Amino acid sequence: MLITRRKFILATAALCSAASIAHAQDNKVLRVATDATFPPMEFVQNGHRTGFDIDLVEAMAKQMGRHVQWTDIDFKGLIPGLVAHRFDVAVSAIYITDARKKVVDFTQPYYHGGLVVLVKKSNTAIKTPADLDGKKVSVQVGTKSVDFLRTHYPKVQRVEVEKNEDMFNLVQIGRVDAAVTGKPAAQQYAKTTGDMRVLDTPLTTEEYGMAVRKDMPQLTQQLNAALDKIKANGTYAKLLKKWFGPDAK
Structure with a gap:
């Protein structure tokens, strides 16, 4: 009985030691x-x-x-x-x-950062955020853009996509009129493509x-x-x- 108890104590100590090592590694x-x-x-x-x-x-x-x-x-x-x-x-x-x-x-x-509107340079119908009403706008699922448009621009026809690149591509090929996304990514995409622009007026200012x-x-x-x-x-x-x-x- 004593031997069994001793083995139990040693096994418990070994497990605790292993757990401590794993925690230290974590x-x-x-x-x-x-x-x-x-x-x-x-x-x-x-x-x-x-x-x-x-x-x-x-x-x-x-x-x-x-x-x-x-x-x-x-x-x-x-x-x-x-x-x-x-x-x-x-x-x-x-x-x-x-x-x-x-x-x-x-x-x-x-x-x-903050939310901004990205459109093609050739798009003259959207000059300010107010012009989004009634337009098709792509947004990425799970981002703040979805709820923001739902709350503040209920007349917008949201096109929700899984991937960020899909959101931009829809604007590029003319399937939607604009995209609403974070300022850094929008500015980067506009700079890279050369035929896109970000509206001067941001939708939000956030961190x-x-x-x-x-x-x-x-x-x-x-x-x-x-x-x-x-x-x-x-x-x-x-x-x-x-x-x-x-x-x-």
């Missing part, structure tokens, strides 16, 4: 999800993830002494994935909103944040501290200039 990994279809924030180039958000997270993880384990997932699955504990952080040009803050935590804002599981407040604090450090040492400014040009702030 603390070296930062599990981050993104939808890499939103240049210049995050996208795939030559088979590799890249973009401002990607570089920013990697720089922050390095500051934290951690390795990033990336998960690629559609934008609409980012918040549900966090809630389901599939990963710990979601970084994908996510606007900080009151609705999202009910189910996840956010770091301090790391970049300013991007990194979404974190609510049961990990310490991680949110660590991410904020890392962001402060890379801002202080000049890394953040270098990334801004790399992805948004020499005048970016």
